Amino acid sequence: MSRLLYRLGRAAALRPWRFVVVWLALVAAVGGAAAAGGGSLQDDYTLEGTGSQQATELLRDRFPALSGADARVVVRAADGRVDPSALAAARGELRALPHVGAVDPPRPSADGRTALLTVRYSVPVTDLETGPTLDALRGATGSLADAGYQVEFGGQVPENVTAPGGVAEAAGIVAALVILLLAFGSVVAAGLPLVVALAGLGVGVSGITLLAAVANVATTAPTLAMMVGLGVGIDYALFILTRHREGLAAGLDVPESAGRAIATAGQSVLFAGFTVLLALCGLVLSRIPVFMTMGFATGIVVAATVASAVTLLPAVLGLAGRRVLRRRDRASGAAPAAESPRIRRWALHVGRRPWPWLLAGLVLMLTLAAPALGMRTWPSDAGSEPESNTVRQAYDLVADAYGPGANGPLLVAVDLTETGPAALPGLRDRLAATEGVASVAPPRLSVARDAAVLVVTPEYGPQDERVTPLVDRVRADVLPPGAEVTGMTAAYVDLSRMLSERLWPVIGAVVATSFVMLVFVFRSILAPLKAALMNLLSIAAAYGVLTAVFQWGWGAELLGLPHSVPVSSFILLLMFAVLFGVSMDYEVFLLSRVREEWLRHGDARGSVSGGLAVTGRVITSAALIMVAVFLGFAADPGLVIKQMGVGLAVAVALDATIVRLVLVPAAMALLGRGNWWLPGWLDRLLPNVDPHGGAVPAPADAGPRAPEPSRA
Template identity: 55%
Template sequence: MSRFLHRLGSAAAAHPWRTISAWVLVVIAAFGLAGASGGTTHDNYDVPGARSQTGIEQLRDHLPAAGGTSAQVVVHDPHGDPLPQAALTATAERLAALDHVGTVSEPRLSSDADTALYYLTYDVPVTDPDMVKEKSVDPLEDAVQPLRDEGLQVELGGELPNSVITSLKGTGELAGVIAALALLVLTFGSVVAAGLPLAVALIGLAVGSAGVTLLAATMDVSTAAPTIATMVGLGVGIDYALLLVTRHVEFLRGGLDKREAAGRAMATAGRSVVFAAATVLISLLGLRLAGLPVYSSFGYATAIAVIAVLASALTLVPALCGLAGRRMLSRKVRLGRTPERTRPPFAARWAAGVARRPVAAALAAVIFLLALAAPTLAMRTWPQDGRSNPSDSTLRRSYDLVESEYGAGANGTFTIVVDNARADARSVAAQVAGEPGIVGVTDPVATPDGALSVFDAQPAVGPTDEGIDDLVAQLRSDLPAGVEVTGTTAFFSDITGMLSARLWIVVGFVVGVSVLLLAMMFRSVVVPIKAAVMNLLSIAASYGILVAVFQWGWGTSLLGIDHSVPVSSWVPILNFAILFGLSMDYEVFLLSRIREDWLRTGDARGSVERGLAATGRVISAAAAIMVVVFLGFATEADLTVKMLGFGMATAILLDATVVRMVLVPATMTLLGRWNWWLPAWLDRLLPSIAAEEHATDEEIWDELDSAGSGEKVGA
């Protein structure tokens, strides 16, 4: 692999315009194919295996008008006067005349008659092409405009407005790119060197975006999947390019010409980049085991982005480095003004300090991470709802009005579907009305074919209340056969339960396969198991911080949230799969250097210090860039994306500081030669993927020189 990567880097640096031209053609072809054959993203909310899905399918079969998406309209007189009946009737007629609207409920008046609530059902799901358009809420706005003209407050809520109004604005990408560029300039001291990793990542991301569009033509791709793919692709793309550029600059400083520097950077850092990307892709494959189609689309879309930025890093970095030549170095270095270093770098001094007191350092780090992880035991998850939106959003105002005028449960009513051949609808309605936790039911309405009866039940608590899951379970256990409890709240309860159970399947797969891959790479049992435990610690700590910030409300105002909220049900599995792969990136970068030194010197303790000294600066810079990229996405209004961005930024920060700078050197110093222990029988069984095929830089150069690749580095 080293020889192939060396040849690839040398060729790209020797012929940069050919490589750049090839990428121009790739970008044009990708966007051409995406424009001609690409699809559009849309959400598939069907969840096979969910109990609520049964009731939804029954409604679709027997009452198509109620089997699609839904919306609600809340009308309120800000002065507290009773609403005019004529205006309410006229509004109901305008709403009923809208395309795809199946039913419009009679306006439900509040006790003081100053508020009215309409429920609308559509005959198509929210994923229908007519519903996913940005202007699909405009007909609703037009229908209620006469009420606003009369001075009344009108707010929209429900599934359809929520899917359109909370669409992402793209501010996260822009904030992340600007912050990353600033950090790169500080890292390299050269605008050319700083702009190169960012340019490479953006080009790869552009091709990846086109790939996601093509993917959408073959399967359902969630509307949030491109954002998550961009978040991860931008972070790892900059990291991979940064590692390659850093090694290239090192070789330039050592006196090599630009072509040889590019080749040798690829033979060393490029090798780590390839296997780091492999660990990310393995983690993304684990998303398929979550059991929901939406997670498969997250995994596939993000994998496309990672592969695209990997390809751009391995080819465009050496090409652009070759084109830039000595301009990759800072002006001081080019002019020979860099003073000689009189003391070891900070990372070396830090590693030596940790090595002197490894037990104390390891205990302090573990106790700190466990303390941060403790709130995870109290985590409550729930998908996003109207209350999760900013206070100036119509969705939030609608939610608050309904809660204050009709009770908290009015925002999360249950839909009860009765099979008339198996149960009596009126008896079931009476039974539900008498259930603890239910404050009211509507009259049952039979479907046109008489097969089913449907009515709504309002719980006493809101949809995010801790008791809602137990209430759903209690209703299902008490009601007779032939009765299904469905609706958005019951559906979300089912999803939350399924994802909580599936999390451990995803964890087992990702950890198991990653440990196996690291064992093959580093020919060790101890190193991969230790790496997995440390990654789990940092991820658990990030979960604990998510609970403290969002669920307990510690500092939510800093993130633009004015109240505490449960952790989004979508976040734990997504965060784990993505973070485990990203954390392994840094593990591969660091361990590759440590193992190279260990194989060359046999000095277990010294190899840890020298490996950390060699990689500390670049890993810290890469982690800082990834943190600011993820924090950029935390500025989005969408709560799920905000949590993902904040949670991943927190985990990467902990991983690059507490884990890489304290736990890794402390534990590897304590274990010494046992770090690289591998039983002989397992060594024979494990395939070798040659991550360390040429274990040391010296051996790499010997082989490359024997193949006629150029002079040996003298440093």
């Protein structure tokens, strides 16, 4: 593959405008197709096989007006009581909106200052364009706002509206540009990775919009994809550009240097990108549509950034010529230092005393991971939104007027063909007597009188840790055959449980496939095994920091949250899939250079220090860029993206420091030649991939390639 990549990179550098025009046409074509035929973002939380899904299907069949999405209109008077006639008029306007099946009668609070109008749609939230639907709600209740009442909106439809983005992305781009400028000392060299990453990002995000036309794509998927795509896209271009600068410093001309950079670092980019895609494919095992589309969407962007790095980047390198070097280096002909003597000395120091450093690093990482043992996961809801958001204000008004449990009512759906109408009074009494239940509304019968639904209001809010035991008690001790409980709170209980159960199969599949790929690429058993264990350790530490920051509240206010919140249920799966792939990027680049040194010299300990010295600056710059990008997304108003940004930033920072500078050199020093051990029978079976560019023609003044050392 390296020879093919060499030819591709050299051809792009020799004929740059052809490749640039192709990419411009590609960005325009995909963007135009997305604008003309792209779809809108919709969350699909279908939970096959759960009790809440069974109850939802019963409501959809017998109570169409109750089976779809809902929205809440909360009306608050500054003083006095809300006028019933004004509420009646607004109710009539709401009932006339498209897809509205029913609007419950206004529910006044005890003091009359607050009133609640619940709008029930006949279609699920995935069939609604949430932005225009929320605008229609505002229009229908405009008379209430004009009368001086405070009008806020809650429920599924308003909570499904995504906040406008752009600030987090811009912050990440600016931070990345500053880091690149400091690292390269050249405006041209600093700008090229950004240009290439943004080109891949443009194609990938347009691809997500096209995907949304044929599938339900989660509302947070584009933001997650941009966060990951921006980070890896800049990093991939950075690794290739660094190799190209080394070639120019060695006296190669621009096309030859670009070809060699693509053949070596470009091949590592392909393997690293493929590792990220493998990790994202693990989300398919969750069998939850919203997670599957998040994986597909992020995968589209990652694939586009890899393509731009190996095809567009060598073209712009050909256009830039030697301007990617500092001006003083171009004038003097001096070569920028390819390695860091300080990192080499540090790696040798750790290698001489591996056990103390290995134990110290493990203790630190395990200490950071310890809070994760008490992690409580729960999907984010309106109670975690900023206080300026209308859904948060509606949430607070409802809790103040009707009690915290009114924000998460349970819907008990009863199939009367199995239970019989005579069981309803006793069922209501048992529900009302259940510990944790504040009230139970009278049963509501279907038109055919073959089903009933009871609205149960808990004593505590949706995020309260007592909610899950309450739902379990209702299901186990109260409900007769033919009855089930649903509603957003019950669905969240089922979702959290499903995610916890399916986390380990996803972890096992992702780790196993990544391990096999690294064995295939590096022809070793212990080095890939060590890489997988180190990545798992950094992920565990990131989980622990997330628990301390968000659940314990150590950094909640600093991040714009009003109080401590549970870790989002989405985080465990999403963060593992993304982070395992991203962490493997650094491992692939580091192991590639270490193995190059090993094949060249056969010195097990020296190859580690040499590989770290050569990759030290570039990986540090790449990690700083990743951390800056991810921390920029920590300012996103969405809790899932905020927690993802913090978690990924922490994990990458730990991976680039404690793991790469302490644990990796210590572990590889202890393993010695065993790092590259491979059983003889497996050695004969595996093809020789050579991720180090051995198929690239050697320079005329280069000596013969050193034979591969015998394996221990």
